[in-house]
Amino acid sequence: MSRLMVGVSGVRGEIAKTLTPEVAVAFGSAFGTMLGAGKSVVVGRDSRPSGSMVRNAVTSGLAACGVDVIHLGVVSTPGVALMTRHLQADGGIVLTASHNPLEWNGIKFLRPNGLGLGAQQAEQLKTMWESGNFAYVGATQCGGESANTQTHAIHIQAVLDIVKAKDIARRGFKVVLDSINGAGCTATAELMERLGCEFVHLNGEPTGLFAHTPEPIAENLGALCEAVRQHNADIGFAQDPDADRLAMVDETGAFVGEEYTLAVCAAYVLSQQSAGGGSIATNLSTSRMIDDIAAAAGARVFRTPVGEVNVAERMLEAGCVFAGEGNGGVIDPRVVPVRDSLVGIALVLAHMTETGEPFSESIAKLPRYELMKTKFPCSAGAAGKLVGAVKKHFAGRRGVRLDDRDGLRVDLPSGWVHIRASNTEPIIRIFAEGRSRADAQALVADVRSVADAAAG
Numbered sequence: 075m076s077r078l079m080v081g082v083s084g085v086r087g088e089i090a091k092t093l094t095p096e097v098a099v100a101f102g103s104a105f106g107t108m109l110g111a112g113k114s115v116v117v118g119r120d121s122r123p124s125g126s127m128v129r130n131a132v133t134s135g136l137a138a139c140g141v142d143v144i145h146l147g148v149v150s151t152p153g154v155a156l157m158t159r160h161l162q163a164d165g166g167i168v169l170t171a172s173h174n175p176l177e178w179n180g181i182k183f184l185r186p187n188g189l190g191l192g193a194q195q196a197e198q199l200k201t202m203w204e205s206g207n208f209a210y211v212g213a214t215q216c217g218g219e220s221a222n223t224q225t226h227a228i229h230i231q232a233v234l235d236i237v238k239a240k241d242i243a244r245r246g247f248k249v250v251l252d253s254i255n256g257a258g259c260t261a262t263a264e265l266m267e268r269l270g271c272e273f274v275h276l277n278g279e280p281t282g283l284f285a286h287t288p289e290p291i292a293e294n295l296g297a298l299c300e301a302v303r304q305h306n307a308d309i310g311f312a313q314d315p316d317a318d319r320l321a322m323v324d325e326t327g328a329f330v331g332e333e334y335t336l337a338v339c340a341a342y343v344l345s346q347q348s349a350g351g352g353s354i355a356t357n358l359s360t361s362r363m364i365d366d367i368a369a370a371a372g373a374r375v376f377r378t379p380v381g382e383v384n385v386a387e388r389m390l391e392a393g394c395v396f397a398g399e400g401n402g403g404v405i406d407p408r409v410v411p412v413r414d415s416l417v418g419i420a421l422v423l424a425h426m427t428e429t430g431e432p433f434s435e436s437i438a439k440l441p442r443y444e445l446m447k448t449k450f451p452c453s454a455g456a457a458g459k460l461v462g463a464v465k466k467h468f469a470g471r472r473g474v475r476l477d478d479r480d481g482l483r484v485d486l487p488s489g490w491v492h493i494r495a496s497n498t499e500p501i502i503r504i505f506a507e508g509r510s511r512a513d514a515q516a517l518v519a520d521v522r523s524v525a526d527a528a529a530g
């Protein structure tokens with residue numbers, strides 16, 4: 075049985091089951107109450123067929139609290155973040171369930187700078203929603219509605235400004251793009267044209283009728299791999315439904331692990347720093363490739379607890395030149411301080427322009443690691459005990475560094491392992507990385523044996 079998921083990144087549920095019009099009105103009202111009458115909010119949505127229903131309900135709640143709503147229409151998540159900042163709104167709302175299937179939708183709340191709410195604000199919003207005690211205004215003070223259709227144009231220009239677009243266009247890359255009939259369809263097609271690409275667009279109509287399981291991971295991208303081979307393309311790209319994540323397929327039609335999106339983009343951005351140095355922010359579960367790439371460029375890496383907001387906040391605080399997550403989410407603060415697949419596409423093509431080599435060769439030159447991602451059932455209570463036992467197991471060993479800001483990350487000379495309890499399910503996730511698959515497997519086995527002993 076699915077349930078309404080209320081977390082730091084907003085609320086998600088299944089349409090007509092847990093995410094009903096009533097729930098959407100209540101969350102619009104809670105956010106409107108938090109902001110107060112006279113404020114403004116931009117609202118954009120991904121392409122799901124339920125998008126209009128959720129938008130109308132959320133808008134109703136906001137307007138009832140005296141908040142003006144600026145509708146952006148069907149746009150990407152980074153597009154909403156960018157417009158929230160650009161229009162100097164007091165907040166933003168994205169209606170999307172990201173990579174969840176079509177039956178789902180969600181409401182994500184943004185701060186004026188485009189970042190998602192921090193943990194404290196998210197908790198405040200949840201409490202407000204639970205209380206049902208909303209600050210509705212009188213008849214003459216209800217919020218109004220307006221529309222803004224500039225998101226794609228402004229977003230595309232901001233992305234073009236970070237690369238040498240003419241140099242990329244001169245290469246005339248052949249690209250296959252899978253936009254999963256999501257929010258990225260329109261803007262990304264235009265970006266491709268502006269970058270002079272000859273492109274084949276798979277699932278390029280923003281109908282929200284997802285042609286395959288939406289998460290951009292290897293098992294869902296067989297058709298893209300096939301199309302890259304069939305069309306003799308230079309590269310293939312896949313977006314998720316709200317276009318904040320990006321996966322890649324090389325010119326041979328081989329899926330390139332999602333960890334490589336950040337690695338390639340960061341390597342390119344660091345190579346463009348005239349003064350050298352700079353710094354990168356990423357989470358504790360991201361591949362060590364980024365540390366090697368940064369070290370080679372004389373740059374520093376800041377690790378944060380998992381969660382896009384944590385990474386983005388650190389990026390802004392530390393003045394990082396780039397940031398991102400190993401799930402294919404890259405963040406360039408020059409465009410927008412959230413994950414953006416359009417940024418990823420432009421930077422990868424810029425990298426290919428600069429190297430002039432087939433993409434598979436660029437990938438082969440990157441530091442090589444094997445990252446294993448696994449999980450097992452564990453109650454929230456047992457998770458704390460388990461983390462403690464693993465900490466004890468590794469503490470005091472030679473060359474070992476422990477980081478317990480988010481579960482536990484153990485760095486060893488030969489690799490690392492990160493264990494953390496899920497916020498939404500009674501499971502523990504284990505990420506382990508080594509020079510070989512056997513190294514990574516050995517780390518996972520080590521943690522599992524400690525877990526079994528702790529469970530007694």
Ligand code: MG
Pocket residue numbers: 172173314315316317318319
């Ligand atoms: Mg997404």
